[in-house]
Amino acid sequence: MTIAPELPSTATPEFLELEITSRCQLTCSSHCYAEAGPTRDHGSMTADDWMRVLDQAAAGGTKIVQFIGGEPTLHPAFTELVGHALDLGLRVQVFSNLYRVRAQHWALFAHPQVSLGTSYYSDDPAEHDAITGRTGSHDSTRANIAEAVRRGIPVKVGIIHMRDGQRTQQALAEMRTLGVQRVHIDNVRAVGNAAQAGLPIPSTSELCGRCADGKAAILPDGKVAPCVLGRFLPAGDVKASALSAVFTSAQWRQVAASIPRRRGKGCTPDEDSCMPSPGKQVTACNPDNDGSDCSPAETPACNPAYDE
Numbered sequence: 001m002t003i004a005p006e007l008p009s010t011a012t013p014e015f016l017e018l019e020i021t022s023r024c025q026l027t028c029s030s031h032c033y034a035e036a037g038p039t040r041d042h043g044s045m046t047a048d049d050w051m052r053v054l055d056q057a058a059a060g061g062t063k064i065v066q067f068i069g070g071e072p073t074l075h076p077a078f079t080e081l082v083g084h085a086l087d088l089g090l091r092v093q094v095f096s097n098l099y100r101v102r103a104q105h106w107a108l109f110a111h112p113q114v115s116l117g118t119s120y121y122s123d124d125p126a127e128h129d130a131i132t133g134r135t136g137s138h139d140s141t142r143a144n145i146a147e148a149v150r151r152g153i154p155v156k157v158g159i160i161h162m163r164d165g166q167r168t169q170q171a172l173a174e175m176r177t178l179g180v181q182r183v184h185i186d187n188v189r190a191v192g193n194a195a196q197a198g199l200p201i202p203s204t205s206e207l208c209g210r211c212a213d214g215k216a217a218i219l220p221d222g223k224v225a226p227c228v229l230g231r232f233l234p235a236g237d238v239k240a241s242a243l244s245a246v247f248t249s250a251q252w253r254q255v256a257a258s259i260p261r262r263r264g265k266g267c268t269p270d271e272d273s274c275m276p277s278p279g280k281q282v283t284a285c286n287p288d289n290d291g292s293d294c295s296p297a298e299t300p301a302c303n304p305a306y307d308e
Helices: 047-060 078-087 103-109 125-132 137-150 168-178 243-247 250-257
Strands: 015-019 064-068 091-095 114-120 155-161 182-187 215-218
Touching (some): 047 243, 114 137, 168 182
Parallel strands (some): 015 064, 114 155, 155 182
């Protein structure tokens, strides 16, 4: 199919989430927004398609790309895609479950323009493993978080609060003891498996209010959404159109306009000022410092729910 010509560079968001696969070693049946799992595939986007997206993103003014899934490191072209993004001068975030990390990936994560994000659920191995559906996932993820800290690799951890009695506060303390500087608690969102588990039907009320504001997501089939959580709001297709054509389309404008905007009192786009104070639970998405299944993005926006 012929790709539409590029339009003015100002059309392309500064931050793009690239959901390059739906495959994951874990089976988080109660909350995974992407409904990922071991039997899922990498979608219809080829490595060449993703390379083209990266080229257009860099040419259009994108500054940061996040590789996400599923588990992005399972994609056969993961290393090449990250390398290409770095060659283009883009900052790279990798949102991984950190269940398994190959030696070659540690070397990649150590690049000065790369950072890591992951989700964590409990300091209790049994509780954590019950949530992920994978025995041993707690010990593996915890060990790899500690290894990232030891190597000086920036890592942000989002602790997903899903149910009463969950040891989320203890997990928060555990991460701080390990030396993780960027960690917070977020509530599960009614998207994907969480919606199927009995939470409300996905709606814009589940979003942070800053989706489509300088950010967008591209899903494994090439569909464009305002963010990975806003996957129920299709806003274009990069297999049929260039990025800039998508982001100047009436469909994109309509989707962006449908998202209620919310901003917290006193919050600024400075990432430190938007960090929750120790022991304080964040109850809505924090686009600035997120590392959770809320919206694992690090965008120039503040936490709309944070009250001074």
